[in-house]
Amino acid sequence: MSDDDPITFPDAPRAELDDALAHLVEQARKVLQTQGRLRALVRANRAVVSHIELPTVLRTIAEAAVDLVGARYGALGVIAEGGGLEQFIHVGMSPEDVHRIGHLPEGHGLLGALIDDPQPIRISSIAADARSAGFPEGHPPMTAFLGVPITVRDTVYGNLYLTDPESGEFTEDDQQLVKALAANAGFAIDNARLYAESRSRQAWSVAAGELTASILGGESAEAFTELADRARALLGARAVFIVQPESDSSLRISAAGDADRALAEAAAAAEQVRSAVEGMQPTRLAGLAAGPTADDSEAGPVLVAPFALLDGNTAALVAVRDEGVGGFSSFELERATAFARQGGLALELAAVRADRQRALLLEERARIARDLHDHVIQQLFGAGIELQSIESAVGPGSVTDRIEGAVSSIDQAIAEIRTAIFALSHSHGxxxxxxxxxxxxxxxxxxxxxxxxxxxxxxxxxxxxxxxxxxxxxxxxxxxxxxxxxxxxxxxxxxxxxxxxxxxxxxxxxxxxxxxxxxxxxxxxxxxxxxxxxxxxxxxxxxxxxxxxxxxxxxxxxxx
CATH class of the missing domain: 3.30.565.10 (Histidine kinase-like ATPase, C-terminal domain)
Structure with missing residues (x-):
């Protein structure tokens, strides 16, 4: 072989080297892709935990999940206590799409399957799955589907739903990434809920203190109205009012505040509300069985918070939301019941204080009456006798006439004082x-x-x-x-x-x-x-x- 002959490799070793280089390049690409997706997961987690208000946290979770796996559509469904979906936060659909669809999903089909069995679901075609309930008219077409539950303190809080990835279908890596995001989202939701409850407790406490001070310092006749108005703002209800049971088992609306009168009358007539008031049982209702109100609107969720009154009677704070609005939570029921009972206690304290002030007033009147009788009348009577003795010594004449006039004035004054004594000493009779x-x-x-x-x-x-x-x-x-x-x-x-x-x-x-x-x-x-x-x-x-x-x-x- 001369110095000018080219150096060549056998074909088999060269092919093996090319394969090894290609494999290394592919592995490097996968490593870079994995690093990129991990960075995306870190960014998504950072976005999720950067907010503290619960509504913002829920929407951020849905948006972060869509970005993380390159999905076209995404949603977060919050599970209601009785099953189904209480909230549905969606990402990717235009306002026109939402308007055409009408009401949002309620938790049927694949969404309901994930609620019933909180395990991840990953399929390549929604329409081909037997659990699918189909789409309503006007709904945009969707193919691949990925659903992952979100757990908060060992309880399933809701689910992440993702469809139509850019790659055509979801991979195992996509599922693992969304599961990791869901786990972190559970902590973010828990913190947001605790923060919301803390602020809500503070608002309820402040309102209870202001209500108590207002009742103790004002007219008790306005206490029920103020109780209803304050609770309405705290509960975000359409109507809040106070009812009291009558002898015929009906409920009388004692104070409606700024409540919708039609809703108040419909709720007061409902058997479920009457039963809760009579049994003194704090109650939440999904709605009323009494049907539409006088203005043909349907009553939504109802909250009943009974409380006792000083005279042995009972009353209840009743709150009603619009149809389609989320139901009252157990926390809201607990706070509203405590608030209503605080109002009842304030009324009792106001009545006791009024009785004490009345007793003090009666004692003071009795003291004044005694002083008038024992001192003033006796002094006037003595002055009259003294003038009469002077009159007998002076004899007839103008002076005597003036003395007689003075004695008559004293007698008139004594009579008027006795009338005042009667009014003072018998004001409680x-x-x-x-x-x-x-x-x-x-x-x-x-x-x-x-x-x-x-x-x-x-x-x-x-x-x-x-x-x-x-x-x-x-x-x-x-x-x-x-x-x-x-x-x-x-x-x-x-x-x-x-x-x-x-x-x-x-x-x-x-x-x-x-x-x-x-x-x-x-x-x-x-x-x-x-x-x-x-x-x-x-x-x-x-x-x-x-x-x-x-x-x-x-x-x-x-x-x-």
Whole structure:
């Protein structure tokens, strides 16, 4: 062989070398591809864990899965507690496609198979699989399918659904990558749920504190309405209202807040709601069996949170969502029940505090009444006796007349103080007595005068009074004061009631301009007729200095 002859290899060794080089190149390509997919998995995991709000986390998981395996369509279905799908977050379909399809999947066919048996499903053709339920009209065509469950704390939370990969079908590597993403997604979902629950608990706690402070510091009559309004915002419900059971087993809507009235009435009429309220059992319902509401809309999920009231009765907070909206969670039921019970407890505390304040007020009134009786009246009485002794020493004359006027004023003051003592010391007693009824009328009618009308009692009024006389006396005083307010132009008026064993005399005196020449005296005529029927007397004295109406009625034998 000369130096110029070319160096050649035998064909067989050369072929083996080419195969080895090609194999190395292929392995290097696979390594690079695997590295790229692992990097994509890392990016997908980083995207999944970079958010904390649950809705954002769920959509990010679906988007990351589609990008990871090069799928055209993807979705994440959240499994409802009773089976089926509670949420369906989809990626890849246009708004026009979604509109043509109509309602989203509910968990049938292949989707339901993955719910029933949470094991990965990988097939090359959806239509060829016996478990497929087909597609609704307007649904875009889909071929290969990959489904992987997402587990949160050993419980299947939902499933990842992927279709139409760029390579034509899903590989074992695709399945393993999506499984790895699903495992990491489970942790991200768990953290997002814990974060959402933590924020929700904080919101419920703040609302409960504000509700308690509002009830304790405001009107209890508005407590139910405020309870409903606050719960509505926290639950994201269309209607929240308070119901109370009636004696005929029906439910009365005590407060509807900003609730939809048609929904409230439909829920209150539902047997499931009545049963939950009567049994004091916190309940969640998927819907109502009562059918459409008055405005032909269907009620969606319902939540019933019963609570006890101070008087031994019960009530319940009822929340209703629109049809098609996700149901209430067990967490929401727990929080709403605690919130309603907090409201009931606040009402009890408010009632107890009101009773305590009322008791303190009654004690203070009793103390004032005692002081008036034991000190003021005694001092006035002593002053009157002293003036009378001076009068007897002075003898007849102008000074004596002035002393007599002062003594009369003291007697009038003593009578008015005794009336005030009665009102103070008996404010917690029966309001059916003649004294109380007269006090109310003088306050209501005579209170509109420039100087409010006064009322005084003398003698055993409530002892000798009788229902046969009370209505006539009340009518007399009301008519007399009404005339004073409307026609007399008086600054003030006084009502005096004097009782003896035989008769009761009532007078209404004003400082007005008198009756004048008016002929409209039908009211006075009615009073005169009442007196005649009772065997009594009615008298009118009027001048430009004022008017005095007097009624004298004999006490019936039953009143003696």
């Amino acid at each position: 029966s309001h059916d007595s003649l004294r109380y009824r007269l006090l109310d009328i003088v306050h209501q009618v005579g209170g509109s005068l420039p100087s409010p009308a006064t009322l005084s009692f003398s003698g055993p009024v409530d002892v000798v009074s009788h229902p046969q006389l009370d209505d006539d006396i009340i009518a007399f005083v009301r008519e007399g004061l009404t005339n004073v307010v409307r026609h007399a132009g008086a600054e003030t008026a006084s009502v005096a009631v004097t009782a003896s064993a035989d008769e009761i005399t009532v007078s209404v005196v004003d400082s007005g301009t008198g009756l004048g020449e008016t002929t409209r005296r039908s009211g006075l005529g009615n009073l005169a007729e009442r007196a005649r029927l009772r065997g009594g007397e009615f008298d009118v004295e009027s001048s430009e200095r004022g008017t005095r109406l007097s009624l004298r009625l004999p006490v019936p034998e039953l009143g003696r």
